Amino acid sequence: MAKTTFRKSSVGKKVLMALTGFFLMFFLLQHLTINMLSVISPDMFNDVSHFMGTNPIVQIALQPVLMFAVIFHFIMGIVLDLQNRKARPVGYANNNAGANTSWMSRNMIISGLVILAFLVLHFIDFWIPEMNVKYIQGDMSGLLEPGVADSGYRYFEELQHKFVSPIRVGAYVIAFVLLALHLQHGFASAFQSVGARTNNNKTALQKFGNIFAFAVPLGFIAIALFHHFTYSH
Ligand code: HEM
Known part of the structure; x- marks a missing residue:
């Protein structure tokens, strides 16, 4: 009985991991699309960044949902990992787990923690300065030189x-490689x-998952x- 309850609650957690995972994969795709604009057209990148950074729906509704999904996914991942370890008192090394689980599936927690470390650096790089300029200094103009309209937007610079x-x-690239491995297992999972x-879509899902997992980090x-x-000054 106790075992069944444990399994059920584990299944519930896995579903929530999957749902937040889907949401984060969707976020990654839109984040990549917007960032790609910085390569194609600095002006377009600036315009879209300004829109996303000042639109009330994005800022007040979507951004908190994203933050919640990120935190929830990480906490639940750690809880599930600890539960799995408890359920298997004999260590993996003695358990020949490699026979039926891939190396990556057993190491989702490691790639997850590397991505978490990347996010701390990434937030220090971009998100915190952005929050500071907009909501602490109160400059919502997005201008390179506040008050000078023809200085243009600051985002690309x-x-x-x-x-x-x-x-x-280098640190970013290492994190993106680990992101690829995390997504490769996470997508199918x-x-x-x-x-x-299902048996019908298993192969197609695996193929599509592999393409997604490598194309996005790439x-x-x-x-x-x-x-x-290309930075020249
Ligand atoms: C070369 C790669 C990347 C670049 C150039 C980039 C750039 C940016 C920039 C400029 C922002 C600030 C947006 C703002 O608040 O106005 C941002 C925020 C963010 N980035 Fe990235 N990013 C990259 C990769 C990633 C990856 C791989 C992830 C996830 C694993 C990620 C997750 C986030 C999150 C969660 C935010 C906060 C979102 C928000 O402000 O609403 N980024 N990124």
Whole structure:
């Protein structure tokens, strides 16, 4: 009985992990699309960044939902990992777990923690300065030089400046590689957890998952490298 209750609550947590995972994958796709604009057209990137950064629906409704999803996904991931470890008192090394679970599925917690560390750095780089300018200093204009209308928007300039340091670019690239591994297992696993993986779609889901898992981080790597090598002043 106790075992059944434990399993049920574990299934519930896995479904919630999957749902927040789907939401975060959708966020990643829109984040990549907007960031890609910084490579294609600085003006378009500036306009879209200003819209996203000042639109009340994005700022007051969507941004808190995103933050909640990120925190929830990480906390629940750690809880599930601890539960799994408890349920298997014999360590993996003695358990020949490799026979039926892939190396990556057992190490989702490690790739997850690397992504968490990346997010701390990323928030220090972009999100905190953005919150400071807009909501503490109260400058919602988005201008490079506040009060000087023809100075243009500041977003592209700020982004390029962040990718001057090879150390930061290196740290970002390492995190994006771990993101690829996390997504590669997470994509298929999320469909499995919500019961949407069947014998009919298993192979197609695996293929699509692999493409998503590598194309998205590769896109982020390309953006970081592009700005690193094209910054000219
Ligand atoms: C080269 C790659 C990337 C660049 C250039 C980039 C750029 C940015 C910028 C400029 C912001 C500030 C947006 C704002 O608040 O106005 C931001 C926020 C954010 N980024 Fe990234 N990002 C990259 C990769 C990633 C990745 C891989 C993740 C997730 C694993 C991520 C997660 C976030 C989150 C959660 C926020 C806060 C969202 C918000 O402000 O609503 N970013 N990023």
